[in-house]
Amino acid sequence: MNAVPGTGPPPGPLSVELTGSGPRLSRARPRRPDGADAVLVEPLIVGVCRSDLKEIAGRRPGPSQFGHELVGVVTRSSTPRLPVGARVCLDPNVPVTRGTGFARAMWVGGDAEALVRALPLAPAGVAERRLVFAEPLACAAHCLSMARRHRGGGSLRGAAVCVLGAGTAGVLIGRLAEADGARVLLANRDADRLAFLAERRMLPDGGGVPLAGLPGPAAGSAGEHDVVIVATSFVLPELLEHALRLVRPGGLVMLYGGTAAGDRLPGLDCDLDRVRRGERVAAASWRGRPVRVGGSYGTTPGDFGVALRALATAPDGLGVERLITAEVTLPELPAALGRLAAERCFGKVLARP
Template structure:
């Protein structure tokens, strides 16, 4: 592939080619992406990219760890050095596979590594499923992994008939709730502000059990409580501990930072979440288990793709979409989403 002619379409000099994350925030760039110096490489033309809350955390400087800027995508292979990913193949992106890559917020994105690594990092999209549904593959895989870890923390038990409360009515919370309901769990979504629940009801994506403001939920009422807010803040964790049954499981899905603890709860929250551990402890005399979920596996990604393909309406994910923007519009939209409270999923079409 090295030295091969550039077969990409010509681009006018004035056109932006990508949105780069700089110290001053997101900026348009006209620099062409460069092929990684790796045994194999694949050039992807992103068709549709979802804006994730981790993108917004990066812009705000509040996300530790390696960058995953612009990772919710579906695109088409434009050039490839591996037969595992032929030109013309439609792919998604699993950002937890350590391929060298650029951002999906671009007209072109290189991904580099060996052929096997790239085949895992760029899973093939199922035929007959639209881009607007497939762009949810990565967040749905994270939700699937959360359920996988719940089962593991509960000793591999069947979740059918269990009661679950999901704290946080953003995209992550909705996807966890919808997947859990499909697995036979009785799910309630709760949120601090009722207007987000109203939005979900109007979009017809609440579980059958519905939603309730956080202050109106019953104590000691759930086998499983999932914290799917952006961060596991002390006040949210206290609500989760209140809602869980004795010996119930509280799942840490939202963001944590090194050293995070809740006074009175003997648990290193960040260690449990990132290590995907489960710890038995007590909260105000009530025995509880604290478990963690972090990232995805290739199996979770395949489960997400099958669900989007086989479910009659893809769990209703497309009803969460509230806007589509072009690449030149994206920097201003990203800044607005950091600064303002918005509902639903915003997509970019590079």
């Protein structure tokens, strides 16, 4: 296996592990996965994701994705397609064996083809602080790709799109939709998050409004948005009702936020979790009006290509770096994660292992 001579994790804490009592520093060396093919990545910068905080709180089912928004450099590699010295991002949806990105070194194991898909090469000349948004931006790109598919193909140019939820996911979905030519409105439960985005010049041209301030249709009238995307952490019933009131007859409501098995909304004949996880589109009726409900789940390698091109070529990289509010070191990270899980915070916090 090729390696950078003399490299290796420096002394001191080597990673942040997720334990039953919360995130803790660890001095355990990462172990190379079994198998012929593996790559050792030195994370350069890692973003804290909402799903990391869900794991800390014990509210995220399924396999761990702890520490997956990252930009790193390959320091050992068994495949020439991921050469030593290459900068890479991470696609956590590719089935490989890996450690956490909240570490000074992260092994990734699997067959060579899976490793290449899991570690997309980062474009040269783009700052790490911008590239660290590749994974959440790829998820946003996938959401819009599925919205276009559920609408029958084509672009969103000219479409009226309302995004419910002004967290990182909702903001990035809105930025990409606007870049595709859509007319975007961003809505959020609390006005202070919208004020934060306005201060950082991250609201779409259509602006941002509190959910309570949305022009809800009167009884019997129809909404005016072609697509309404529920981009909150979870698809809660009251948020889905907002979406259904806002969408025009025959329009599309996209489920992006989390759902659980068996989730349904009384009065809407639709299995929400099956639609979202299966990325299906269901024809339904809501209060006598036709509506389509579509799902988005995960990413594809093509979505990472869209995200990386946007970060490299869009004006100001879609402005993503304006969302960064803090950077911490590895020793500072457990306390920062605990605070972020317990408090209501805006923007993106980065760690530099």
